[in-house]
Amino acid sequence: MKTISKISIEHQTPGQFEDTRFEKIHNIVFSNSEEGSICVAQEIANLIRSKQAENKVCILGLATGSSPIKVYEELVRMHKEEGLSFSNVITFNLDEYYPMDKNSVHSYYYFMHQHLFNHVDIDPANINIPCGTVSAEDLHQYCIDYDLKIKEIGGLDFQLLGIGRTGHIGFNEPGSHYNSGTRSITLDHLTRADAAPSFLGINNVPKKAITMGIGTVKKAKRIILLAWGHNKASVVKETIEGEITSEVPATYLQDHPNTTFILNDEAAQDLTRLNTPWLVGPCIWDEELTSKAIVWLCQLTKKSILKLTDKDYNNNGMSSLLAQEGSAYDINIKMFNKLQHTITGWPGGKPNADDSSRPERANPVKKRVIIFSPHPDDDVISMGGTFDRLVSQGHEVHVAYQTSGNIAVSNSEALKFAEVIKDVNSTNLNIDALINKIISKKEDVEDEIEVRKLKGYIRKRESFAATRFIGVPDKNVHFLNLPFYETGTVKKKPLSKIDIDIVSKLIAEVKPHQIYAAGDLADPHGTHKVCLDAIFAALKELKHHDYMKDCWVWLYRGAWHEWDIHQIDMAVPMSPDQVLKKRKAIFYHQSQKDGVMFQGNDTREFWVRAEERNNETAIKYNNLGLADYEALEAFKRYHY
Known part of the structure; x- marks a missing residue:
C-alpha cells in the first residue's frame, strides 16, 4: 500500500499523489496516525504564524474525540518547545453533548482544556464551546447567536473534523441538510454506542447534542478531516467515492473547494485504489x-x-x-x-515431520510459549482452540494477562462478590465500607482503589478457572497489571518504560520459542493497541539476545474482526468438540458473559462472536476449495 509521509499537506491538489478516478475528495494516506497528526498540526501552526505576521486573528474550528488528540499534543509541544503562540487565536468547537455540565469529565469543554487549552497561551475569552447547560427555552436563539459570532469575526479560517461511523461530521447525523446551521440534534444509536465505553454504558450517553451545522462547517476556508483505524474504512470509502447524500453527511464535503482527508492505512484500506488497485x-x-x-x-x-x-x-x-x-x-x-500450507493442527510444529511447507517449525519438539492476553479473557476468546492444542501437545505454555481488566467489571457484579465476601469473610477487611463505595459511586467518577482491586480479583480468579480447565499450571499464569491501564477510567495513561520493562522481564525469564499477541486494533477502548505496542517495544529491546533468534511471533485477532484470508499465515482447525471446549473456557469469565460493558456495536456475546467468526473463516477456506472444517482460528506472523 502506497503511503505518504513527512510531507506538507498544505496547498496540495486532488490527484497530485494518487490516481483519483474513483475519488471525489482529495486525501492523503499515512502509514500511521502519528505522522498524519504531526503534519496537520504543522499546517495549523503555519496558519497561526502567517496570521500573526499580518497582525490578524486566526479563527480555528476544532473537533473532539480520539482522532485529533495527537494533533493537539503536537501543537502543545510546538508551543512549549518552539514558541508557537496562541495569543491571536480564536476557537470555535464543533459540538457538545446536551445536557452536559462543562465540569463533567465527559464534556467537550473538559476535553479541550485537558488536551489543549490548559497548556497554551490562548486567551480564555477567545475560546468558544457550545454550552451544554443552556436552557431549552434559550437553546434555539443560542445556536443562532453561535453562528452569528463566527460570521461577525470573519468566518473560520480552518476547520478540523473527525468522522463518525454514521458518516457524521460534528454531530450532523444522517438526514442533516446541506445548508443546516448550528442546532440541537438527536444522536444516532450507533454514535451513542461508539461513545458508550467512555460513559461506562450506552444508557449513560446523552441522547442529544448541540452541533455546528453542515452549512456552518462548509463556510470554512480550509477543512481537514482525520480518520484513523479499521472501523472508519467503510464510511471513508463511502464518503470519498460515493454520491452526495444526506444519509452520509460527510459526503457534502465533496462540494467544498479546499478539503483534504488525512487517513492512516487502516482507514484508507477500502478505497478502490488501495483495496482493488x-x-x-x-x-x-x-x-x-x-x-x-x-x-x-x-x-x-x-x-x-x-x-x-x-x-x-x-x-x-x-x-x-x-x-x-x-x-x-x-x-x-x-x-x-x-x-493449503497455512492449515495445521500442530500450532507448535509437528514433531519429526517435514516442516518445509508447514507454518511452524518441527523443532524444538517441546516449545516454550507465551500467550499475551490484553484483557483476562482475550486468550480463550481469540485463540482458545489453539491454546488447548498447544497444551495438549505438550508445550510449556505460559499465559500473560497484560492488564487487570477491572474497568470491564460492572458495579452490580462487584457488589455481588463483595456481598459474598461479607458472608464468608472472617478477617478485618471492612467489607461494609467497600459495599458502600460501590453503591454510592457515581457513573462519571473513577473507581476508588479498593473497588478496582476487587474487580481485578474477580477477573484474576476467573482467569485461573479458565486456565486450569485447559490444563495450564498456576505457576505459568502471569498477571502483569501494566500500570498504563490502572486509571480506573476508560482513558489510560501513555505507555511507559515501566510497562515495557514488565513485558521484557517476562520474555527474558521464559525465553519463548513462540509468542502469541493480540493484533486486533479495533478494540473500542484502545487497550489492545497499547498492549501490542508494549510487546513490540520489548521485542526491539531484546532481539539482540541469542534466545530471541529462535522466537517466532504470531498475532491473533479478538472479538472485533478477523484477518483477511490473504493475510493468514497459520490457520488452526477445530473439531466440534474443540469448539465446545473453547466455549466452556470462555464461560469461566462469568463477569464478561452477560451485559458486558464494552460491547461495541455488536450485541452478540463474546463467545457467540468468537464461534461465528471461526466458523466463517472455515467457510471461506472451504469456498476457496479447501477442506471443510467446523472452525478455524487464524494467525499472522510478525517479523521483528
Whole structure:
C-alpha cells in the first residue's frame, strides 16, 4: 500500500499523489496516525504564524474525540518547545453533548482544556464551546447567536473534523441538510454506542447534542478531516467515492473547494485504489497483492481457486497478472498450495515431520510459549482452540494477562462478590465500607482503589478457572497489571518504560520459542493497541539476545474482526468438540458473559462472536476449495 509521509499537506491538489478516478475528495494516506497528526498540526501552526505576521486573528474550528488528540499534543509541544503562540487565536468547537455540565469529565469543554487549552497561551475569552447547560427555552436563539459570532469575526479560517461511523461530521447525523446551521440534534444509536465505553454504558450517553451545522462547517476556508483505524474504512470509502447524500453527511464535503482527508492505512484500506488497485490501473503483482486479488476474484465469481479461468482474470482487471504468471492454471495451483500450507493442527510444529511447507517449525519438539492476553479473557476468546492444542501437545505454555481488566467489571457484579465476601469473610477487611463505595459511586467518577482491586480479583480468579480447565499450571499464569491501564477510567495513561520493562522481564525469564499477541486494533477502548505496542517495544529491546533468534511471533485477532484470508499465515482447525471446549473456557469469565460493558456495536456475546467468526473463516477456506472444517482460528506472523 502506497503511503505518504513527512510531507506538507498544505496547498496540495486532488490527484497530485494518487490516481483519483474513483475519488471525489482529495486525501492523503499515512502509514500511521502519528505522522498524519504531526503534519496537520504543522499546517495549523503555519496558519497561526502567517496570521500573526499580518497582525490578524486566526479563527480555528476544532473537533473532539480520539482522532485529533495527537494533533493537539503536537501543537502543545510546538508551543512549549518552539514558541508557537496562541495569543491571536480564536476557537470555535464543533459540538457538545446536551445536557452536559462543562465540569463533567465527559464534556467537550473538559476535553479541550485537558488536551489543549490548559497548556497554551490562548486567551480564555477567545475560546468558544457550545454550552451544554443552556436552557431549552434559550437553546434555539443560542445556536443562532453561535453562528452569528463566527460570521461577525470573519468566518473560520480552518476547520478540523473527525468522522463518525454514521458518516457524521460534528454531530450532523444522517438526514442533516446541506445548508443546516448550528442546532440541537438527536444522536444516532450507533454514535451513542461508539461513545458508550467512555460513559461506562450506552444508557449513560446523552441522547442529544448541540452541533455546528453542515452549512456552518462548509463556510470554512480550509477543512481537514482525520480518520484513523479499521472501523472508519467503510464510511471513508463511502464518503470519498460515493454520491452526495444526506444519509452520509460527510459526503457534502465533496462540494467544498479546499478539503483534504488525512487517513492512516487502516482507514484508507477500502478505497478502490488501495483495496482493488487492479481496477484502477497497472499493478506491481507482489505475493501479497496477488493473494488478495485471487481471493477477491473467487468471492466475486463465486468459484473455488482451482475453477478460475483465464477469462475470469481477463474480465476483472487482472490480465496483467495472467500475463505475468502464464496461465490461470499456474496461478491457481500456486495460490491453492499457499493456502493449503497455512492449515495445521500442530500450532507448535509437528514433531519429526517435514516442516518445509508447514507454518511452524518441527523443532524444538517441546516449545516454550507465551500467550499475551490484553484483557483476562482475550486468550480463550481469540485463540482458545489453539491454546488447548498447544497444551495438549505438550508445550510449556505460559499465559500473560497484560492488564487487570477491572474497568470491564460492572458495579452490580462487584457488589455481588463483595456481598459474598461479607458472608464468608472472617478477617478485618471492612467489607461494609467497600459495599458502600460501590453503591454510592457515581457513573462519571473513577473507581476508588479498593473497588478496582476487587474487580481485578474477580477477573484474576476467573482467569485461573479458565486456565486450569485447559490444563495450564498456576505457576505459568502471569498477571502483569501494566500500570498504563490502572486509571480506573476508560482513558489510560501513555505507555511507559515501566510497562515495557514488565513485558521484557517476562520474555527474558521464559525465553519463548513462540509468542502469541493480540493484533486486533479495533478494540473500542484502545487497550489492545497499547498492549501490542508494549510487546513490540520489548521485542526491539531484546532481539539482540541469542534466545530471541529462535522466537517466532504470531498475532491473533479478538472479538472485533478477523484477518483477511490473504493475510493468514497459520490457520488452526477445530473439531466440534474443540469448539465446545473453547466455549466452556470462555464461560469461566462469568463477569464478561452477560451485559458486558464494552460491547461495541455488536450485541452478540463474546463467545457467540468468537464461534461465528471461526466458523466463517472455515467457510471461506472451504469456498476457496479447501477442506471443510467446523472452525478455524487464524494467525499472522510478525517479523521483528
